[in-house]
Amino acid sequence: DPDALARGARPRSIGARIRRVEDPRLLTGHGSFTDDRIVPDALHVAFRRSDHAHALIRSVDVAAAAALPGVVAVLTAADLADLAPVRATSRMRDYHATAQAPLATGKVRYVGEPVVAVLAESRYLAEDALELVEIAFEGLGPVSDPEAAAREGATLLHEEAGTNVLARREFARGDVEAAMAQAPVRVGGRFRMHRKTPAAMENRSYLAEYDRGRRLLTLTSSTQIPGIVRDLLVELLDLPGHGVRVVAPDVGGGFGGKASLYQEEVLVAVLARRLGRPVRWTSDRLEDLISTSQGFDERVEAELGLDADGRILALRADVVGDVGAYSIYPWTAALEPVQVVSFLPGPYRVPAYRGRVRAVCTSKAPTGPYRGVGRPVSTFVMERLIDMAAGRLGLDPAEIRRRNLVRPDEFPYRTASGIVWDRSAFTESLAAVLEAADYAGLRAAQARARAEGRLVGIGLATYAELTGIGSRISAAPGMPINTGTEQTTIRLDSTGAVTAAFGVASHGQGLETTLAQVIADELGCRIEDVQILQGDSAAVAHGTGTYASRSAVLGGGAATLASRDLKAKLLRAASHLLEAGTDDLEARDGAIRVAGTDRAVTFRQVARAVYSEMGRLPKDAREELESTRVYDPFFGTATSATHLCLLEIDPATCRVRLDRLVVAEDCGRIINPMIVDGQVHGAVAQGIGAALYEEVVYDAGGQLLSASLADYVVPAASEVPPIDIVHLEAELPATVGGFRGMGEGGTIGAPAAIANALADALSPFGIAVTELPVTPERLFRLMAAARTP
Ligand code: MCN
Ligand code: SMO
Helix, strand or coil, rough: HHHHHHHHCCCCCCCCCCCCCCCCHHHHHCCEEEHCCCCCCEEEEEEECCCCCCCEEEEEECHHHHCCCCEEECCCCCHCCCCCCCCCCCCCCCCCCCCCCCCCCEECCCCCCEEEEEEEHHHHHHHHHCCEEEEEEEEECCCHHHHHCCCCCCCCCCHHHCEEEEEEEEEEECCCHHHHHHHEEEEEEEEEEEEECCCCCCCCCEEEECCCCCEEEEEEECCCCHHHHHHHHHHHHHHCCEEEEEEECECCCCCCCCCCCCHHHHHHHHHHHHHCEEEECCCHHHHHHHHHHEEEEEEEEEEEEEEECCCEEEEEEEEEEECCCCCCCCCCHHHHHHHHHHHHCCEEECCCCEEEEEEHHHHCCCEEEECCHHHHHHHHHHHHEEEEEHHCCCHHHHHHHHHHHHCCCHCCCCCCCEEEECCCCCHHHHHHHHHHHHHHHHHHHHHHHHHCCCCEEEEEEEEEEEEECCCCCCCCCCCCCCCEEEEEEEEEEECCCEEEEEECCCCCCCCCCCHHHHHHHEEEECHHHEEEEHHHHHHHCCCCCCCCCCCHHHHCCCCCCCCHHHHHHHHEEEEEHHCCHHHHEEECCCCCECCCCCCCHHHHHHHHHHCCCCCCCCCHHCCCCCEEEEEEECCEEEEEEEEEEEEEECCCCEEEEEEEEEEEEECCCCHHHHHHHHHHHHHHHHHHHEEEHHCCCCCCCEECCCCCCCCCCCCCCHHHCEEEEEEECCCCCCCCCCCCCCCHHHHHHHHHHHHEEEEEEEEHHHCCCCCCCCCCHHHHHHHHHHHCC
């Protein structure tokens, strides 16, 4: 509002395109990542990893390695026998936890599993020593195919579980058999989303230091979850909570891959404590690709039944998730596959539903959270089914969605799997995307291109996700850790500076900026006056970290509550100093003024009066300028979006060129539109990877074939077209602050929209797109098969 600006009003900080305060540091090489920390006397660890998918460890001979000068210790599982293995427990029925020790115990279950750790004065020496370790393996045969592994009599990876099916779950509403039998239109298929790896720029890195004098173990870790790692180390090492501090400094991306606990992390902590010397390990790219938790990897058999007008009557699905060798801590093997069935009905009215899922372990790297968790797969399947139905009925893909999306007057809407959508722009985002993309114009241009024999496709995808999940349904069902609350302490110190401590742990999201924006607005100061402390387990009593698109909702909510408390205290103190009622005061730019006058005191003057200038304030007005608040959004809030993709296939090379991507999304009140745009760009790029390029490939023997970034193809800037983004704020959610989460959305919508555009482009061939990624090779095979009569 230029008039308001002319009158001297400050634009609100929330909603402003403020440049990220962390970027000058990160972009000029002044960031400080775990491996940047210089610790003079640190020992370096290197791991001998299994080159077998599934084998007994018959013997390990470490004598030659241990004798190498500069080697301090060579460890096997036997040396860590006093340490309890990590088990991701859950109250879920039919769930089997797995025992995972820092070093493989008795047998190995995937290629890349750490077996021996060498501790040496340098990484070079440690790696040299690894080559001298002799391990005798006795192969047990890989467990590669999850469907075979789920059958009775299959070779077991974890004998104690008595099955390879680590979790199973079913969601049901209505009589799906009857509804399906009566449906005049039925479409279905077998869908497959291949395994992905997060491939963050910074590989995982850990540094543990033990201060004997203070009895303090400090783990510097490239983790998304410092609070969770601290709590587990306290338990494993039987230390008091203040005896362990986990610090996540600058972290170069995580995408879910740094949201779980790792063996290497436990090992460096244990060794530093034992030896009293700093111990560090930084993954190289090969180790990252073989051992960082991988994502997705589901097979989905699904069927959708509709009436003759294209209205959904029934949906059924059977999902098999290939979860790899262990049930990951703390999320469990159920996390990803269960969310596939839980989110499958999506933003649609589905009167009858049955979704079954089995999480099956195989001799591959463990899977864990990956940006979108379950929803990229469920959205891919549901959006393909919807388009298949539209094709069958001769309906436009936009029209069939319009007929089935939950309408504004139907919120709050309880989905067939029990999730409640509070209110979100389902129909509005579809309309907005069609308008922004000039859908009718695109279809006309497509018709002309088709007449010339060109393979041009247009694809739509609408999805809904639950973000800012509160304590009612924790981020992973049955998990004993409360991930549904977030805490902050905001204080004004004796110099008048504002410091706010959080349990969240930004690793690229820009939380130092957005949380400061929230506080600046609520407290009445400038964002440069606010320092955000995050990624440090010592900062708050209970805080877990950053994952599940929760930080804006939970962190922003806690920041709002604590800022309001602190502001009330400041106003009470200032009212004495200014001799005015608190109702006449306004806080702005770090000062408190009597409205309509030039009488003001700065935050610093208030702080001095409270902390130092004894006698200036009545005793009961000298409240400590600090507030700690916890925020629990209880259920969470729905975020939704529609993606549109326009692409063209070159039939000669099978190259897919993305020409346009349009995203209309509703993340409630936007704290920083520039950051939200950046989140959409990054997540869409990962969605493009899932749709067209990225695939973790194991051969039949369980060897990883995609073990370098030459084989595992991540899209670069040249593969990502400009993305048009429309922001909608349908109605602010009931969260404190009105924020919805959005950090994962791009990865959820883009693969489905691209898959639908590919199917649209290939429709002259009658090719069904049921498998992602559609790599050039896969596309070549599909087209060749379609041409062969
Ligand atoms: N935001 C906003 N207004 C809103 C909602 C969000 O300005 N209404 C801002 C937030 O303040 C924050 C960012 O957008 O700066 C993302 O917020 P949110 O949706 O709350 O997600 P989280 O901060 O909890 O981040 C987690 C999410 C997840 S789960 C993955 S995976 C992911 C992602 O964020 N990994 C990322 N984005 C990533 N971005 C980078 N650069 N690197 C990763 O590893
Ligand atoms: S996969 Mo994001 O860290 O929840």
